[in-house]
Amino acid sequence: MTSSIVSLQRAGLTLRSGTGQVEILKDISLDVAPGETLALIGPSGSGKSSLLMLIGGLERASAGRVTTLGHDLNSLGEDALSRLRRGAMGVVFQSFNLIPTMTALENVAVPLELVGVSDASARAGAQLDAVGLSARSGHYPSQMSGGEQQRVALARATAPRPRLILADEPTGNLDGVTGAAIIELLFDLSAQHGATLILVTHDPELAARCSRVVSLRDGRIDESQPA
Ligand SMILES: Nc1ncnc2c1ncn2[C@@H]1O[C@H](COP(=O)(O)OP(=O)(O)OP(=O)(O)O)[C@@H](O)[C@H]1O
Numbered sequence: 001m002t003s004s005i006v007s008l009q010r011a012g013l014t015l016r017s018g019t020g021q022v023e024i025l026k027d028i029s030l031d032v033a034p035g036e037t038l039a040l041i042g043p044s045g046s047g048k049s050s051l052l053m054l055i056g057g058l059e060r061a062s063a064g065r066v067t068t069l070g071h072d073l074n075s076l077g078e079d080a081l082s083r084l085r086r087g088a089m090g091v092v093f094q095s096f097n098l099i100p101t102m103t104a105l106e107n108v109a110v111p112l113e114l115v116g117v118s119d120a121s122a123r124a125g126a127q128l129d130a131v132g133l134s135a136r137s138g139h140y141p142s143q144m145s146g147g148e149q150q151r152v153a154l155a156r157a158t159a160p161r162p163r164l165i166l167a168d169e170p171t172g173n174l175d176g177v178t179g180a181a182i183i184e185l186l187f188d189l190s191a192q193h194g195a196t197l198i199l200v201t202h203d204p205e206l207a208a209r210c211s212r213v214v215s216l217r218d219g220r221i222d223e224s225q226p227a
């Protein structure tokens, strides 16, 4: 389907581990329309993060096809893939992957500079303000709490106004009030710029706010779960 932002056709992911091959994702078929907000739920180890990695091109499918933002990821080279990710995708990992030698402001501004945003520093500052961290902009990740680092990661992912936002448990390290504010921000941002949002969550309330819920079990889409 060419109108989909994300389309997986019978996609599988097999990784090698010490004891042999592990089939992590099996036979995943999924189409996500522009502007949709999709929650991925399922027990720990069911493959939610792995599926997000597959969609973001951080892992390559071992079977089937993954098409993201109109590109067949299997036929895209590493450079083209990083350009696509930098320009059009915002990814928030379960571990935040902030650069330890950069301040909060730099962590948000540098990716903006890489895609040629002229007022990168100002936009980064505004984005940190939006996640309630303007007072922390000069701090390094090691000087911030887990929740603060998570908010910097969110600011970094959303500042380039990506068409697709992939977020792995974006409220996992936040208290209820901060988590709710971050969710508002994520939904606002995606609505404002018409971005598509795919998020992994254990939080039923957050899942319920999404336009669709897909449940994973043992690396497969669990069709028996009501959406
Ligand atoms: N590099 C790897 N090599 C081998 N197995 C892996 C690798 N990465 C993940 N796995 C396995 O793949 C399965 C799915 O992992 P994944 O991280 O996608 O689960 P998850 O649903 O995100 O879980 P959680 O809710 O705990 O974050 C798990 O059984 C995990 O142990």
Ligand SMILES: [Mg+2]
Pocket: 048, 049, 050, 094, 168
């Ligand atoms: Mg996970």
